[in-house]
Amino acid sequence: MIYKTLIIEDEHRLREALSIMLEMVAGENIQIIGYAESVEEATKMIDRLKPDLVFMDIMLKDGTGFEVLQQISFNTFHLIFTTAYEQHAINAFKYSAVDYLLKPIDSQELKTAIDRIAILEERVLEKQQITELQTNLSKTPDRLVLPTLEAMYVVKLEQILRCETSGSYTTFFLTDGRKIMVSKPLKNYEDILLPPVFFRVHQSHLINVNAILSYSREGMVHMIDKSVLPISRAKKEQFFKLMKDEI
Incomplete structure (x- = not known):
């Protein structure tokens, strides 16, 4: 064209x-x-x-x-x-x-x-x-626009439970149960969804720490949507320090 x-x-x-x-x-x-x-x-x-x-x-x-x-x-x-x-x-x-x-x-x-x-x-x-x-x-942004081929979704940051990436796509899992997939890799969002509220626990996963149910020293995070996500070896120390500081 x-x-x-x-x-x-x-x-x-x-x-x-x-x-x-x-x-x-x-x-x-x-x-x-x-x-x-x-x-x-x-x-x-x-x-x-x-x-x-x-x-x-x-x-x-x-x-x-x-x-x-x-x-x-x-x-x-x-x-x-x-x-x-x-x-x-x-x-x-x-x-x-x-x-x-x-x-x-x-x-x-x-x-x-x-x-x-x-x-x-x-x-x-x-x-x-x-x-x-x-x-x-x-002002300091409190909402994120997620573009898909069907629509532009405006979501509050507090609605984001976690993000999961696969190749050049990222899926946002929201508190109301919706899943929104955008055609951008997770790295596009990593520098705006920042600690202490958000943390990238793994190459494929970025989470809202307020949505954590529990986590183990072995390196697994249980989220309120019943997902269980791994913490990469390289992220463990930083993650445990963040959680300690937040308690």
Whole structure:
């Protein structure tokens, strides 16, 4: 598929650099149909050109990319934010399941982001996703957006009992009995679901320590959903110290 692509970036050299990189890593799939450098220009171009893919800088010369999203009428496109590194903003992106690239953009990460688009069945910008992002930028996040092919699920962190990964997929087990599978590996969530509430006991398992029924010195954790999970040898000492400090 060829994606009609719009680049929204107010720095000329960065627009040029991204254009060249797109040609290098995905030239056969990308057709750049325009550039915008302001909120007003971006809003008009999205509604007029109806792109398949939009790369959007957060900070524009007359506002932010979020203002663009609030003003557009056409919203069935893939969105990838571009941003300079700032840990609070990056965590907000992760909690909100919004795709993003850090500046300076790495060519392999760019290719991975485009490849990820190819596995999605729907081209939909979820307004709930953006709303959660704006909320998460303004405070410490307490909810996580989990994207699936069927829907975007917003879950409170306290609802997450445990996460189990298999290859590039992660299944979230929730307190209400639901299981939500997302097409991202557990490592994508490990640095936002942090101790002392969450702990990765094993390569395949990350748990909410408040949902532990019991654990043994032999290295097994019994959870309130009746699952029994192993603690890896490398994690035992750290896990036992965490539990001791929590008591």
